[in-house]
Amino acid sequence: MAPAGSRGRTAGPLPRPARPPSRGDLSLTRFDATDAAAEPPAEPAPPADAAAQLSLEFALDPEAVQRLPRHPAITSARAGRARSLAEELIWMDSAEGVLAADGLALEVPRRGPRRLIRSMPPAEAPWCPGTPPALEEMEPTDENWVPIAAFSGRRSVMALGEVTAELLAGKLRAVAAEAPVARLLLTGPTEAVLARAAALAADIHMLPPAASLAEEGRALARGGPPRPRRRGPPPLSGAATVEAALLAALGHLLEVMLVHAPACRLGAGMEGVHQTRVALRRLRSVLKVFRPVASGPELVEFDDGLRAMAAALGPARDWDVFLAGTAAEAAAAIGGDRRLAALLRAGEARRQEAYAALRRLLDGPAFPRLVLAGIGLIQRRPWREGPPESLAPLEEPLPDFAAGVLDKRWHRLRKRGEDIAEHGAAALHEVRLDAKRLRYAAELFAPLWPGKPARRFLRRLSALQEELGLANDVAVARELAASLGTGVPGWAIGAVEGFASARASRARRHALESWDELLEAEPFWR
Template sequence: MELELATDAEAVATLSRLKPLLACRDGRPRSQALKIVWHDSPERGLLAEGMILAEHRGVQRLERVYPGAATWLPGQPVPVVAEAPDLAALPSPLAPLAAFEGRQTASVHQSGGRAVTVTVAKGILRSVTAERPAARIWLSGEEQAVGDIARLIAGAVPAGVPLTSLAADGVALATGRPAAARHGGAPELPTGPLSVADALMHILGHLIDVVLVNAPLAVRRDGDATEAVHQMRVAVRRARSAVSIFQGAFPGGALGPVNDALKHLSARLGPTRDWDVFAEETIPAIQQSLPEDDRLRRLIAAAERRRRESQAALAGYLESAAFRLLGVELAWLVSARFCHVASEVAADDAAGGSPIGAVPDAATGSVGSVPDRAASLAEFAGRVLQQRWKKLVSSGKQIDDLDIPSLHGVRLRAKRARYAAEMFATLYQGKASHRFIRRLSALQERLGVLNDGVAASHLLTQLGGPAGRHGYAVGLVTGFLAARAVRMRPRIVDAFERSRRQPAYWA
């Protein structure tokens, strides 16, 4: 497999003196000049399609700059769309837009008896009006050995999963605009034939990108930080939901390490997000009714101190080597699994066997033989959606009489059904899937108000609870939350009934 890491010139210098890496080097490194020139039309026609023409040593390749709808996993090499002589249909004329010029050094290292080639590029990104230093590290070899060397490097120097391609950085330098994020929001599957395993890799790759691209924003103490933490937390939840959905289509325990890494990150993000919601949504609604209450103001000040402490702790983690290693680990796990599946599919096709990622039998849980991979994914999606829908409807029986913990269970099932519907939406034509998602979102949002109240109660306990120094203000907040929950119940029942009456469009 191959894996790419982004770093800087100072880290590259440190890397050349890193004793554990030097100790496993096999032979002398080889160094040569490296120059890549990226071209586009004056109207930026290629960039409008998310592509660019790269020229290196006289060879021209049409490459992707941004993933678009295609699968481009984090840390994986730039996808090549076409190479000469298949470039005759490109717009004309083409002119240089940006370039990278420097040196690349390749060395072979041993890990567990397996060779890994480490290629380090260090140089200058240039456009007509600007330039800046840039550096990248590429690793190539057997999956486990690549992972070992990547962890060694990322643990010792500030090298992590690239948030943008080198070409995208060059385009940003030339245009004066920040490079666009590789992915954002909910993942959508590419159109066309896709196996169950390929679908999961696409989804996880998208969501890991969302996590990593929001991390630098989350450490800033401005309005963007709150939204960035929220986007990271939602992406982690979607990714864990995807692991839960797809784990039955993989050998036992294959997705366990991915889920463990995501669970660890979720535990880091949760407290900060809870304090953000409390400070920016719950408290302002109460303060609007009691703007002059000094005791409420003191509680708010205490809550804000706790929030800043939580934000500082999260920022420290997101800027640490531990988080950098977590990002590399997630990218490696997904890419390694993708490479492994690809080799299994190739071997399976050669042997005439059943496809990787066949659909688990509903009754036995065993994997059956499905001859067509596209049909396999559609059948898999239908079973997942039906199962999650049935659990949601069952949990909401007699919803008028359910207590708060039971309604929390309904919310979780609504969220899981919605995440599944979002993941598989491109498999279904028409508006039914989008209407299904929209109604589940409304139900989840209304139930989320109750959940925010539960989370706020836990935070109030950390501030001393009703018996502490802020007891009076805690009582005010508790009363407000209880009254809001009562007002929200009819709206929850209405949203649930609207969701329950929807037809099963996947059937």
């Protein structure tokens, strides 16, 4: 599927409805029971049973749309012929974009009433990838609206046993651009929907969309990318219990990973790999933080999938940092030397190999399977399958649990950093890892204690991790340079290693200063 911001041939003017809709003539209700998954509750309900209804939305590319009707997961379960109708949707807003600013869009379908939809979830609300847009109630008003973008295509509905599959395929159109788009919505009992999605994703590349169709249409009209629904660490200030925080963190970080994964390709810059890797590391940190109250085979399997993806992201990121950092700075400092140019060319070839391997993983079945496993954790909550007494910690107030986690990690870091001035490279590396573990947990829980102490502690902890990270990058740079082998002049490898050693000395000195400053900061959770 072409990115929503891509430019195509001129699409012509948008169709207009027969009369300008106004807020005063809208008849709107919220989703009924069949759409209960559209807006996750602020606090977790008991685990869904087999009959609970779930709706999951997936984005497909044009090739997948052609294969879908013949897929065994469709043909083996289809009851009767698919119903297919022409469909047209128009998304409207004020000329100033007041609805988009609130994460809303006025959707005018070909048939049925106009409706206000939530195209962007509220910032603090829990979120699960694949959640369809929710309907919103609307206060009457006489304000008129203008069309922003439209969809034209077909809507096909298939009955697949307990699951209903609804395929929307066609084109998004704005005034001067258009892009192909396809969405598959699966609705039915939770386990049946998850099983059907897994069967389809085994050989059809389908992922929860990173933006609603309305948001993609808005982005197409503006000539830019859709706004990310989630970014950075998960905001947990609204989570009252331990389980609410776990669910919110999983959904948030899965969404962040989905947003950045498409940019993990050559020519898209380094940020996609970096941010995808950070989201993945935060996900693994969340699993470790909540392991005392939420464990089991499904969480272990999910973590194994994250570890496999990290193994593909690591080399791409390492070569990015090496080529843009130590190697580039060495080449700039020494000047235009052919031997260093040969090293850079060899490093770029290795970087391309690493990106190709990463792209194969992301475009294959492993990545959709990983995302579906994460969604399955949110929907099934397998950690609730233990005896009743094991569930009490899930309902513990989050600040009490968070303070215990942070205390433990802070104590471990302080112990690891004793006599830090005497540490060698290996010992400093262990301090860096413990600092990173504490930072991820502190970022996760800092919103529970807003204020200057939390900001100061995080700032000093980040500075320590940054300096220790520079020292570690230098060690990685030495390994990468040495791995290029006999095809690169030894003088160039030695020059890069020497340059890296000089940087390591500076990083070590700054890390010791950052350690002293961190020890002076009071733990904000106390």
